[in-house]
Amino acid sequence: MRTRLTQKLCIEHPIISAPMGLAAGGRLAAAVTKAGGLGLIGGGYGDSEWLEREFAAAGDERIGCGFITWSLAQKPDLLDFVLAHEPAGVMLSFGALAPFAQRIKEAGVMLICQVQTLALAREAVAAGADIIVAQSAEAGGHAIERATFTGARDRRLSRGRSAGYVLVAAGGVADGHGLAAALMLGADGVLVGSRFWASTEALVQPELQAAAVAADGDSTIRTTVVDIVRGYDWPPPFTARVIKTRLTMDWHGREGELAQPAVQEREKARYWKAFHAGDVENTCVLAGEAVGLIRDVVPAGKIVRRMVEEAEALLARSADTLGSVSI
Protein backbone atom coordinates (compact mmCIF):
# COMPACT_ATOMS: atom_id res chain seq x y z
CA MET A 1 0.00 0.00 0.00
CA ARG A 2 2.07 2.93 -1.27
CA THR A 3 1.02 6.48 -0.46
CA ARG A 4 2.74 9.83 -0.16
CA LEU A 5 3.19 9.02 3.54
CA THR A 6 4.95 5.70 2.93
CA GLN A 7 7.22 7.44 0.43
CA LYS A 8 7.96 10.33 2.76
CA LEU A 9 8.83 8.10 5.70
CA CYS A 10 10.24 5.20 3.65
CA ILE A 11 7.87 2.77 5.34
CA GLU A 12 5.75 -0.07 3.99
CA HIS A 13 2.28 0.77 5.36
CA PRO A 14 0.66 4.21 5.87
CA ILE A 15 0.21 3.75 9.61
CA ILE A 16 1.80 5.73 12.45
CA SER A 17 1.23 4.78 16.07
CA ALA A 18 0.35 7.71 18.33
CA PRO A 19 2.82 9.00 20.92
CA MET A 20 0.56 8.26 23.87
CA GLY A 21 2.15 9.63 27.02
CA LEU A 22 3.31 6.82 29.35
CA ALA A 23 1.43 4.16 27.33
CA ALA A 24 3.44 4.18 24.08
CA GLY A 25 6.87 3.00 25.11
CA GLY A 26 9.78 1.66 23.11
CA ARG A 27 8.46 -1.88 22.71
CA LEU A 28 5.20 -0.68 21.17
CA ALA A 29 6.89 1.82 18.86
CA ALA A 30 9.43 -0.77 17.75
CA ALA A 31 6.72 -3.37 17.09
CA VAL A 32 4.79 -0.95 14.85
CA THR A 33 7.92 -0.04 12.91
CA LYS A 34 8.89 -3.68 12.59
CA ALA A 35 5.46 -4.43 11.12
CA GLY A 36 5.96 -1.79 8.43
CA GLY A 37 4.49 1.37 9.99
CA LEU A 38 6.21 4.02 12.08
CA GLY A 39 6.09 3.84 15.86
CA LEU A 40 6.25 6.95 18.03
CA ILE A 41 7.02 6.88 21.73
CA GLY A 42 5.00 9.16 23.98
CA GLY A 43 7.09 11.93 25.51
CA GLY A 44 3.97 12.96 27.44
CA TYR A 45 4.61 15.36 30.29
CA GLY A 46 8.35 14.90 29.98
CA ASP A 47 10.40 12.55 32.08
CA SER A 48 13.96 12.11 30.79
CA GLU A 49 14.56 8.85 32.69
CA TRP A 50 11.42 7.34 31.21
CA LEU A 51 12.40 8.51 27.73
CA GLU A 52 15.91 7.11 28.08
CA ARG A 53 14.54 3.75 29.14
CA GLU A 54 11.98 3.62 26.34
CA PHE A 55 14.43 4.62 23.59
CA ALA A 56 16.60 1.76 24.87
CA ALA A 57 13.62 -0.59 24.84
CA ALA A 58 13.12 0.13 21.13
CA GLY A 59 16.53 -1.35 20.36
CA ASP A 60 17.71 -0.64 16.84
CA GLU A 61 14.26 -0.09 15.33
CA ARG A 62 13.70 3.26 13.65
CA ILE A 63 11.19 5.14 15.80
CA GLY A 64 10.08 8.68 16.54
CA CYS A 65 8.81 10.56 19.56
CA GLY A 66 5.94 12.90 20.31
CA PHE A 67 5.54 15.74 22.78
CA ILE A 68 2.67 17.57 24.45
CA THR A 69 3.98 20.92 23.27
CA TRP A 70 2.77 23.18 26.12
CA SER A 71 4.40 20.79 28.56
CA LEU A 72 7.63 20.66 26.52
CA ALA A 73 7.76 24.45 26.84
CA GLN A 74 8.26 23.91 30.58
CA LYS A 75 11.16 21.48 30.00
CA PRO A 76 12.59 22.58 26.63
CA ASP A 77 15.88 20.70 27.08
CA LEU A 78 14.00 17.46 26.54
CA LEU A 79 13.88 18.21 22.84
CA ASP A 80 17.71 18.17 22.56
CA PHE A 81 17.70 14.98 24.57
CA VAL A 82 15.33 13.33 22.10
CA LEU A 83 17.05 14.76 19.01
CA ALA A 84 20.30 13.23 20.24
CA HIS A 85 18.64 9.82 19.78
CA GLU A 86 18.23 10.57 16.06
CA PRO A 87 14.47 9.92 15.92
CA ALA A 88 12.75 9.24 12.60
CA GLY A 89 10.37 12.10 13.40
CA VAL A 90 9.23 14.33 16.23
CA MET A 91 5.55 15.05 16.65
CA LEU A 92 4.36 18.26 18.32
CA SER A 93 0.77 18.52 19.47
CA PHE A 94 -1.21 20.85 21.71
CA GLY A 95 0.76 24.09 21.87
CA ALA A 96 2.81 26.78 20.16
CA LEU A 97 5.16 25.26 17.57
CA ALA A 98 7.48 28.19 17.03
CA PRO A 99 10.08 27.57 19.73
CA PHE A 100 10.62 23.93 18.70
CA ALA A 101 9.78 23.45 15.03
CA GLN A 102 12.93 25.16 13.78
CA ARG A 103 15.23 23.12 16.05
CA ILE A 104 13.65 19.91 14.79
CA LYS A 105 14.04 20.98 11.14
CA GLU A 106 17.63 22.13 11.71
CA ALA A 107 18.43 18.71 13.14
CA GLY A 108 17.24 17.22 9.84
CA VAL A 109 14.43 15.40 11.62
CA MET A 110 10.94 15.00 10.17
CA LEU A 111 8.53 17.52 11.74
CA ILE A 112 5.12 16.02 12.44
CA CYS A 113 2.43 18.43 13.67
CA GLN A 114 -0.88 17.19 15.03
CA VAL A 115 -3.53 19.88 14.55
CA GLN A 116 -7.12 20.20 15.67
CA THR A 117 -8.25 23.33 13.81
CA LEU A 118 -7.53 25.06 10.51
CA ALA A 119 -5.76 27.89 12.34
CA LEU A 120 -3.40 25.34 13.88
CA ALA A 121 -2.98 23.70 10.47
CA ARG A 122 -1.90 27.03 9.00
CA GLU A 123 0.56 27.46 11.87
CA ALA A 124 1.96 24.01 11.10
CA VAL A 125 2.37 24.85 7.40
CA ALA A 126 4.17 28.08 8.34
CA ALA A 127 6.45 26.13 10.68
CA GLY A 128 7.45 23.84 7.80
CA ALA A 129 5.65 20.68 8.91
CA ASP A 130 6.56 17.61 6.86
CA ILE A 131 3.52 15.71 8.08
CA ILE A 132 0.27 17.25 9.31
CA VAL A 133 -1.98 15.05 11.40
CA ALA A 134 -5.61 16.21 11.30
CA GLN A 135 -6.91 15.05 14.65
CA SER A 136 -10.58 14.83 15.45
CA ALA A 137 -12.84 14.65 18.47
CA GLU A 138 -13.45 10.89 18.26
CA ALA A 139 -9.83 10.49 19.35
CA GLY A 140 -8.79 9.06 22.67
CA GLY A 141 -7.00 11.54 24.90
CA HIS A 142 -6.89 15.27 24.22
CA ALA A 143 -8.45 16.97 21.21
CA ILE A 144 -10.87 19.74 20.31
CA GLU A 145 -14.08 19.45 18.31
CA ARG A 146 -13.69 18.67 14.60
CA ALA A 147 -14.75 15.28 13.22
CA THR A 148 -12.60 13.03 11.03
CA PHE A 149 -14.95 13.05 8.03
CA THR A 150 -14.82 16.80 7.52
CA GLY A 151 -11.59 17.63 9.34
CA ALA A 152 -9.37 15.38 7.24
CA ARG A 153 -11.21 16.31 4.06
CA ASP A 154 -11.31 20.00 4.64
CA ARG A 155 -10.44 21.81 1.44
CA ARG A 156 -8.23 24.37 3.02
CA LEU A 157 -6.11 21.58 4.46
CA SER A 158 -6.10 19.56 1.25
CA ARG A 159 -5.24 22.51 -0.96
CA GLY A 160 -2.04 23.10 1.00
CA ARG A 161 -0.81 19.61 0.27
CA SER A 162 0.97 20.91 -2.78
CA ALA A 163 3.06 22.89 -0.26
CA GLY A 164 4.95 19.69 0.39
CA TYR A 165 3.50 18.17 3.52
CA VAL A 166 1.51 14.99 3.62
CA LEU A 167 -1.78 14.67 5.44
CA VAL A 168 -2.61 12.03 8.03
CA ALA A 169 -6.00 11.43 9.66
CA ALA A 170 -6.31 10.67 13.37
CA GLY A 171 -9.34 9.89 15.48
CA GLY A 172 -11.50 6.81 15.39
CA VAL A 173 -9.29 4.68 13.13
CA ALA A 174 -9.00 1.20 14.59
CA ASP A 175 -9.35 -1.20 11.68
CA GLY A 176 -9.12 -1.54 7.91
CA HIS A 177 -12.44 0.24 7.41
CA GLY A 178 -10.98 3.34 9.08
CA LEU A 179 -7.75 3.15 7.10
CA ALA A 180 -9.58 2.69 3.79
CA ALA A 181 -12.00 5.52 4.62
CA ALA A 182 -9.16 7.88 5.54
CA LEU A 183 -7.44 7.20 2.21
CA MET A 184 -10.73 7.76 0.39
CA LEU A 185 -11.08 11.10 2.19
CA GLY A 186 -7.80 12.16 0.69
CA ALA A 187 -5.47 11.49 3.62
CA ASP A 188 -2.13 9.83 2.91
CA GLY A 189 -2.28 7.65 5.98
CA VAL A 190 -3.51 7.35 9.54
CA LEU A 191 -2.23 7.92 13.05
CA VAL A 192 -3.73 5.40 15.45
CA GLY A 193 -3.86 5.64 19.23
CA SER A 194 -6.59 3.71 21.05
CA ARG A 195 -6.22 0.53 18.96
CA PHE A 196 -2.48 0.33 19.79
CA TRP A 197 -3.17 1.27 23.42
CA ALA A 198 -5.02 -2.07 23.51
CA SER A 199 -1.99 -4.05 22.31
CA THR A 200 0.20 -6.41 24.27
CA GLU A 201 3.24 -4.10 23.99
CA ALA A 202 1.48 -0.99 25.36
CA LEU A 203 2.40 0.07 28.88
CA VAL A 204 -1.16 -0.22 30.13
CA GLN A 205 -2.66 -2.17 33.01
CA PRO A 206 -4.53 -5.23 31.63
CA GLU A 207 -7.63 -4.33 33.65
CA LEU A 208 -7.84 -0.97 31.86
CA GLN A 209 -7.45 -2.66 28.48
CA ALA A 210 -10.16 -5.19 29.43
CA ALA A 211 -12.51 -2.28 30.24
CA ALA A 212 -11.88 -0.83 26.77
CA VAL A 213 -12.54 -4.16 25.10
CA ALA A 214 -15.82 -4.45 27.02
CA ALA A 215 -16.85 -0.86 26.22
CA ASP A 216 -18.82 0.33 23.21
CA GLY A 217 -18.71 3.55 21.25
CA ASP A 218 -21.18 5.24 23.61
CA SER A 219 -19.01 4.52 26.63
CA THR A 220 -16.69 7.50 26.29
CA ILE A 221 -17.01 11.21 26.99
CA ARG A 222 -14.93 14.35 26.47
CA THR A 223 -14.20 16.01 29.80
CA THR A 224 -11.68 18.03 31.80
CA VAL A 225 -12.10 15.87 34.92
CA VAL A 226 -9.05 13.75 34.12
CA ASP A 227 -6.79 16.82 33.98
CA ILE A 228 -8.19 18.59 37.02
CA VAL A 229 -7.88 15.45 39.11
CA ARG A 230 -4.25 14.90 38.05
CA GLY A 231 -3.40 18.58 38.47
CA TYR A 232 -2.34 19.03 34.82
CA ASP A 233 -2.76 22.55 33.56
CA TRP A 234 -4.28 21.87 30.13
CA PRO A 235 -5.19 25.07 28.28
CA PRO A 236 -8.74 25.44 26.91
CA PRO A 237 -10.29 24.43 24.57
CA PHE A 238 -8.66 20.99 24.94
CA THR A 239 -10.65 18.26 26.63
CA ALA A 240 -9.83 14.59 26.94
CA ARG A 241 -11.86 11.61 25.80
CA VAL A 242 -12.07 8.97 28.51
CA ILE A 243 -14.19 5.97 29.37
CA LYS A 244 -17.18 6.83 31.58
CA THR A 245 -15.81 5.37 34.79
CA ARG A 246 -17.37 6.09 38.17
CA LEU A 247 -14.68 8.64 39.13
CA THR A 248 -15.14 10.46 35.83
CA MET A 249 -18.91 10.59 36.07
CA ASP A 250 -18.86 11.50 39.79
CA TRP A 251 -17.12 14.77 38.85
CA HIS A 252 -18.18 15.51 35.29
CA GLY A 253 -20.34 18.65 35.60
CA ARG A 254 -18.89 19.45 39.04
CA GLU A 255 -15.42 20.48 37.88
CA GLY A 256 -15.35 23.66 40.02
CA GLU A 257 -15.88 21.63 43.16
CA LEU A 258 -13.22 19.11 42.09
CA ALA A 259 -10.72 21.94 41.59
CA GLN A 260 -10.93 22.95 45.27
CA PRO A 261 -7.43 22.16 46.61
CA ALA A 262 -8.49 19.80 49.42
CA VAL A 263 -10.91 17.91 47.17
CA GLN A 264 -8.41 17.71 44.33
CA GLU A 265 -5.66 16.34 46.60
CA ARG A 266 -7.99 13.65 47.91
CA GLU A 267 -9.27 12.65 44.49
CA LYS A 268 -5.78 12.71 42.98
CA ALA A 269 -4.63 10.15 45.54
CA ARG A 270 -7.71 8.05 44.75
CA TYR A 271 -7.01 8.39 41.01
CA TRP A 272 -3.36 7.25 41.06
CA LYS A 273 -3.90 4.47 43.60
CA ALA A 274 -6.67 3.03 41.45
CA PHE A 275 -4.74 3.68 38.22
CA HIS A 276 -1.74 1.62 39.35
CA ALA A 277 -3.97 -1.08 40.84
CA GLY A 278 -6.00 -1.41 37.63
CA ASP A 279 -9.13 -0.38 39.56
CA VAL A 280 -10.99 0.96 36.52
CA GLU A 281 -13.99 2.61 38.19
CA ASN A 282 -11.92 4.74 40.58
CA THR A 283 -9.59 6.18 37.98
CA CYS A 284 -9.92 7.71 34.50
CA VAL A 285 -9.14 5.73 31.34
CA LEU A 286 -8.05 7.75 28.29
CA ALA A 287 -9.52 6.05 25.22
CA GLY A 288 -11.41 7.05 22.10
CA GLU A 289 -14.75 6.18 20.51
CA ALA A 290 -12.78 3.47 18.72
CA VAL A 291 -13.13 1.30 21.84
CA GLY A 292 -16.35 0.13 20.22
CA LEU A 293 -14.23 -1.43 17.46
CA ILE A 294 -11.68 -3.11 19.73
CA ARG A 295 -12.47 -6.71 20.53
CA ASP A 296 -9.12 -8.07 21.70
CA VAL A 297 -5.70 -7.18 23.05
CA VAL A 298 -3.16 -8.51 20.55
CA PRO A 299 0.41 -7.75 19.47
CA ALA A 300 0.83 -4.44 17.63
CA GLY A 301 2.27 -6.20 14.56
CA LYS A 302 -0.94 -8.17 14.21
CA ILE A 303 -2.97 -4.95 14.44
CA VAL A 304 -0.95 -3.42 11.60
CA ARG A 305 -1.26 -6.52 9.40
CA ARG A 306 -5.01 -6.89 10.00
CA MET A 307 -5.61 -3.23 9.29
CA VAL A 308 -3.71 -3.29 6.01
CA GLU A 309 -5.16 -6.58 4.78
CA GLU A 310 -8.68 -5.47 5.58
CA ALA A 311 -8.23 -2.04 3.97
CA GLU A 312 -6.75 -3.57 0.83
CA ALA A 313 -9.64 -6.02 0.53
CA LEU A 314 -12.20 -3.27 1.12
CA LEU A 315 -10.65 -0.92 -1.41
CA ALA A 316 -10.50 -3.69 -4.01
CA ARG A 317 -14.12 -4.66 -3.29
CA SER A 318 -15.36 -1.08 -3.38
CA ALA A 319 -13.72 -0.64 -6.77
CA ASP A 320 -15.79 -3.63 -7.98
CA THR A 321 -18.97 -2.39 -6.34
CA LEU A 322 -18.61 1.18 -7.50
CA GLY A 323 -17.93 -0.11 -10.99
CA SER A 324 -21.39 -1.72 -11.02
CA VAL A 325 -23.28 1.31 -9.70
CA SER A 326 -25.11 3.27 -12.38
CA ILE A 327 -25.77 6.91 -11.64
Ligand SMILES: Cc1cc2nc3c(=O)[nH]c(=O)nc-3n(C[C@H](O)[C@H](O)[C@H](O)COP(=O)(O)O)c2cc1C
Ligand atom coordinates in the same frame (compact mmCIF):
# COMPACT_ATOMS: atom_id res chain seq x y z
C1 LIG B 1 -4.22 6.80 26.00
C2 LIG B 1 -3.92 7.92 25.07
C3 LIG B 1 -2.93 8.82 25.37
C4 LIG B 1 -2.60 9.84 24.48
N1 LIG B 1 -1.56 10.67 24.77
C5 LIG B 1 -1.15 11.55 23.84
C6 LIG B 1 0.04 12.32 24.06
O1 LIG B 1 0.68 12.21 25.10
N2 LIG B 1 0.44 13.17 23.07
C7 LIG B 1 -0.25 13.28 21.90
O2 LIG B 1 0.17 14.03 21.03
N3 LIG B 1 -1.40 12.60 21.69
C8 LIG B 1 -1.84 11.73 22.62
N4 LIG B 1 -2.98 11.01 22.38
C9 LIG B 1 -3.80 11.29 21.16
C10 LIG B 1 -3.20 10.62 19.94
O3 LIG B 1 -2.08 11.34 19.48
C11 LIG B 1 -4.17 10.49 18.77
O4 LIG B 1 -4.58 11.74 18.31
C12 LIG B 1 -5.43 9.68 19.06
O5 LIG B 1 -5.15 8.55 19.82
C13 LIG B 1 -6.10 9.27 17.76
O6 LIG B 1 -7.38 8.80 17.97
P1 LIG B 1 -7.73 7.25 18.33
O7 LIG B 1 -7.42 7.12 19.78
O8 LIG B 1 -9.15 7.15 18.01
O9 LIG B 1 -6.86 6.39 17.47
C14 LIG B 1 -3.33 9.98 23.27
C15 LIG B 1 -4.34 9.08 22.97
C16 LIG B 1 -4.64 8.05 23.85
C17 LIG B 1 -5.72 7.06 23.48
